[in-house]
Amino acid sequence: MSKKFKITICSGTACYVLGGAQLMMLEDLMPAEFRDQVEIVGSACLQACRQGGSGQPPFVKINDYLMESASIAKIVDYLRKH
Amino acid sequence: MEFPKITNNCCVEVDFRQKNCGRQRTGGDVFLSRKLKEQQRVISVLSDGLGSGIKAGVLATLTSVMGLNYMSSFRDPAKAARSIMDTLPVCSERHISYSTFSLVDVDFENEVKIVEYDNPPVLVARGSEIIRLERSQVQVTRADREPVAISVADFQARPGDRIIMLSDGVSQSGIGSQSLPFGWGIEKTGNFIREQIEKKADISACELAAAVVDKAWVNNGGHALDDITCGVIYFRQPRQLLIMTGPPYDQKKDRLLADLVGNFPGRKIICGGTTANIVARETGREVHVMLGKIDPDLPPDSVMDGVDLITEGILTVGRVARYLEDRRNPETLNLNPATKIVRMLLNSDIINFVVGTRVNEFHQDPNMPVELEIRRNVIKKIAALLENQYLKETSIQYI
Ligand code: FES
Numbered sequence A: 001m002s003k004k005f006k007i008t009i010c011s012g013t014a015c016y017v018l019g020g021a022q023l024m025m026l027e028d029l030m031p032a033e034f035r036d037q038v039e040i041v042g043s044a045c046l047q048a049c050r051q052g053g054s055g056q057p058p059f060v061k062i063n064d065y066l067m068e069s070a071s072i073a074k075i076v077d078y079l080r081k082h
Numbered sequence B: 001m002e003f004p005k006i007t008n009n010c011c012v013e014v015d016f017r018q019k020n021c022g023r024q025r026t027g028g029d030v031f032l033s034r035k036l037k038e039q040q041r042v043i044s045v046l047s048d049g050l051g052s053g054i055k056a057g058v059l060a061t062l063t064s065v066m067g068l069n070y071m072s073s074f075r076d077p078a079k080a081a082r083s084i085m086d087t088l089p090v091c092s093e094r095h096i097s098y099s100t101f102s103l104v105d106v107d108f109e110n111e112v113k114i115v116e117y118d119n120p121p122v123l124v125a126r127g128s129e130i131i132r133l134e135r136s137q138v139q140v141t142r143a144d145r146e147p148v149a150i151s152v153a154d155f156q157a158r159p160g161d162r163i164i165m166l167s168d169g170v171s172q173s174g175i176g177s178q179s180l181p182f183g184w185g186i187e188k189t190g191n192f193i194r195e196q197i198e199k200k201a202d203i204s205a206c207e208l209a210a211a212v213v214d215k216a217w218v219n220n221g222g223h224a225l226d227d228i229t230c231g232v233i234y235f236r237q238p239r240q241l242l243i244m245t246g247p248p249y250d251q252k253k254d255r256l257l258a259d260l261v262g263n264f265p266g267r268k269i270i271c272g273g274t275t276a277n278i279v280a281r282e283t284g285r286e287v288h289v290m291l292g293k294i295d296p297d298l299p300p301d302s303v304m305d306g307v308d309l310i311t312e313g314i315l316t317v318g319r320v321a322r323y324l325e326d327r328r329n330p331e332t333l334n335l336n337p338a339t340k341i342v343r344m345l346l347n348s349d350i351i352n353f354v355v356g357t358r359v360n361e362f363h364q365d366p367n368m369p370v371e372l373e374i375r376r377n378v379i380k381k382i383a384a385l386l387e388n389q390y391l392k393e394t395s396i397q398y399i
Helices: A013-023 A072-081 B054-073 B077-087 B185-199 B205-219 B251-263 B273-283 B314-325 B337-346 B375-388
Strands: A005-010 A038-043 A060-062 A065-067 B011-019 B029-036 B041-049 B099-106 B111-117 B123-126 B129-131 B136-142 B145-156 B161-166 B228-236 B240-245 B267-271 B302-304 B307-311 B350-355 B393-398
Touching: A005 A013, A013 A072, A013 B314, A060 A072, A065 A072, B011 B029, B011 B041, B011 B205, B029 B054, B029 B228, B041 B054, B041 B161, B041 B228, B054 B077, B054 B099, B077 B099, B077 B111, B077 B136, B077 B145, B099 B161, B123 B185, B129 B185, B161 B185, B161 B205, B185 B205, B205 B228, B240 B251, B240 B273, B240 B337, B240 B375, B251 B273, B267 B273, B267 B337, B273 B302, B273 B307, B302 B307, B307 B337, B314 B337, B314 B375, B350 B375, B375 B393
Parallel strands: A005 A038, B240 B267, B240 B350, B267 B307, B350 B393
Antiparallel strands: A005 A060, A060 A065, B011 B228, B029 B041, B041 B099, B099 B111, B111 B145, B123 B129, B123 B161, B136 B145, B161 B228
């Protein structure tokens, strides 16, 4: 059965140094209520860093939504609202 | 794009394994090998001192060092043999030399010269076949000792050949046992070596030497009755490594990256997310980031079919440069993407870098919390370190 959310964390250079390193811990810090609903994967580079106008790294994709300046709090917040 | 190809030239890999007699900490067998860099020669010697323990060890060491030195200065093995026999100390009671030896000299054209005195004969394996060597005898007389015969031989080594040097602890292993009443013997040892090579055609010098020594040890019922030593000289094809980092300046060349990865005859590493994505897209494969195993300061590595290792780009190669510069032993460092690269670098003979020159503007952003070095410079530095400190052959191509 596929999960409700597929979260893709970028682990490319730009994202990693601009705060993405913290996101690597998302799996461990995910609130219990969402554990069953999310699938977390990585991306070598979401390519958002190469396109102007996508915002600031780090980038995370939640299903098709591209989140800029992502943080764990911001991701959890997004999950709560959807 | 062409990679340097070494054709008739090959790498000479030398290694040995040893188990010492009983509980003696010092072996009576000594194996030494020396590279004469300017002459591109590799000289190896195995010598076996009379008895075992410290005294035998000292005598064998003396013989080995003398052997190496004489061999280095005389190209003619018979001459070298005479000088060695003239100089070797002789046992005052038994009037025989204190140690036996085998000497193998490999020159830059892989021409091999062998000098042997009373050791089990050196074996030569061509592929998995043990080939016969034409040996001739040189008589050496000396006032204080019985005349002795030294055997000399030479041959032209080919890629894939192996020369195996044994001490009598190997050939006599198992002696008196039910299965090997007369010991393992040189023929059965040769058969065993053939089997090992048949099982694994590219078995390394160190692996083969270890297999022989372990088997001799087992023949003895799990101990060393005499020192057991095996040295192996392996003429192998050089091991090639490709490190690809950075996207091509011109997007039309993206396809070329994929082709290079596909056709490269060796191991392959990609450093950089965009570069990995390009190869994935061009070959219809997928990149999977290994989120599970995280190193606190480096982005995780990824996997993709057809590539041996994928890492992040500039942070990781920067770390590789630092490890190489500090001459860190990768085996003692935490396993992270950079140490994995260092291990692969040190396990290769020829390293080809393909450096993409398209720049990611974000990396130049002054708001970056860390200064990201220019990829090209880091790679240049790594290549220079590999050439100068680690004696590797390297090439860099910009794309
Ligand atoms: S590094 Fe994250 S989008 Fe490129």
